[in-house]
Amino acid sequence: MRILVTGGAGFVASHLCERLLSEGHDVTALDNLVTGDRRNLGPLRAHGDRFTFVEADLIAGIPADLPAFDRIYHLASPASPIDYVELPFQTLYVGSDGTRHGLERAQADGARFLLASTSEVYGDPAVHPQVESYWGNVNPIGPRSVYDEAKRYAEALTVAFARYKGVQTRIVRIFNTYGPRMRANDGRVMPTFINQALDGQPLTVFGDGLQTRSFCYVTDLVDGIIRLMESDLTEPCNLGNPHEMTMLDLADHINRFTDNPAGVVHRPLPKDDPTRRQPDISRARAELGWEPQVSFADGVERTVAWFRDRALQG
Numbered sequence: 045m046r047i048l049v050t051g052g053a054g055f056v057a058s059h060l061c062e063r064l065l066s067e068g069h070d071v072t073a074l075d076n077l078v079t080g081d082r083r084n085l086g087p088l089r090a091h092g093d094r095f096t097f098v099e100a101d102l103i104a105g106i107p108a109d110l111p112a113f114d115r116i117y118h119l120a121s122p123a124s125p126i127d128y129v130e131l132p133f134q135t136l137y138v139g140s141d142g143t144r145h146g147l148e149r150a151q152a153d154g155a156r157f158l159l160a161s162t163s164e165v166y167g168d169p170a171v172h173p174q175v176e177s178y179w180g181n182v183n184p185i186g187p188r189s190v191y192d193e194a195k196r197y198a199e200a201l202t203v204a205f206a207r208y209k210g211v212q213t214r215i216v217r218i219f220n221t222y223g224p225r226m227r228a229n230d231g232r233v234m235p236t237f238i239n240q241a242l243d244g245q246p247l248t249v250f251g252d253g254l255q256t257r258s259f260c261y262v263t264d265l266v267d268g269i270i271r272l273m274e275s276d277l278t279e280p281c282n283l284g285n286p287h288e289m290t291m292l293d294l295a296d297h298i299n300r301f302t303d304n305p306a307g308v309v310h311r312p313l314p315k316d317d318p319t320r321r322q323p324d325i326s327r328a329r330a331e332l333g334w335e336p337q338v339s340f341a342d343g344v345e346r347t348v349a350w351f352r353d354r355a356l357q358g
């Protein structure tokens with residue numbers, strides 16, 4: 045198939061491109077490189093002319109001269125809390141205009157379209173674990189709203205294109221994901237803790253550290269995304285690893301794994317930081333036959349190894 049991946053130079057999307065290329069598809073990655081990284085394209089270029097990189101801003105549109113696609117995976121967006129607070133308008137516009145451009149292109153090409161949505165649509169959830177039928181608890185004017193509401197709008201737009209224009213759509217709600225190719229300075233807890241530990245620094249735990257997250261290794265997530273795209277499931281589908289832990293437990297694991305004696309320091313909790321998050325993945329299990337395969341210990345080991353190598357490369 046001919047496949048377009050928006051945000052293809054980013055963390056999750058570059059792994060997705062790699063997997064699709066290894067399955068024999070032709071892949072075009074579109075990215076404006078505001079949070080994507082050109083270095084993530086290296087392994088993709090190894091696939092020769094089956095891979096194309098287009099440097100363009102999806103907010104302005106998808107270049108008209110690209111050939112017709114069979115599948116469009118829409119992953120372009122700043123995705124870490126500090127990124128979307130630093131890039132509020134790009135976050136809002138790629139979720140709104142960018143999603144519209146992807147959907148219009150899907151309609152024109154007869155392509156199937158997958159929206160990368162987020163567990164942030166559940167906000168600071170009052171239902172635990174989060175199931176797709178829960179409508180969420182989002183502050184529409186808080187600092188995270190530029191992301192949360194853009195993604196909620198993107199879901200509404202995607203459903204409208206399916207309902208009123210007959211476009212084939214899929215919606216994945218992605219929970220916390222980690223692995224190689226995260227940016228060391230993207231502010232998310234996993235790369236931050238790992239790089240602090242490798243530097244022998246104390247890990248910066250926000251608040252009391254009792255808030256929880258559930259971390260999924262990136263190759264598991266990518267496997268679920270492709271299964272969803274190729275399934276008949278048009279309802280939103282959570283993908284994430286239900287293995288839930290506090291940020292103090294995460295810090296402890298990383299300090300022990302890296303032999304970092306520096307411990308933790310506490311910093312103020314950012315506004316509207318969700319107190320807990322854990323996916324209910326019953327739908328993905330039943331409809332996609334999907335289940336995370338990589339254990340937390342293995343995933344952390346692979347991610348630490350990658351950041352160590354990257355630090356050596358300078």
Ligand code: UDP
Nearest residue numbers: 125231232233234236248249250255291317
């Ligand atoms: N966090 C932390 N220290 C850091 C960065 C993040 O304790 O240096 C916490 C943050 O407050 C949140 C959790 O880790 O409760 C996950 O934050 P992240 O930015 O990775 O993603 P989120 O799930 O909030 O989108």
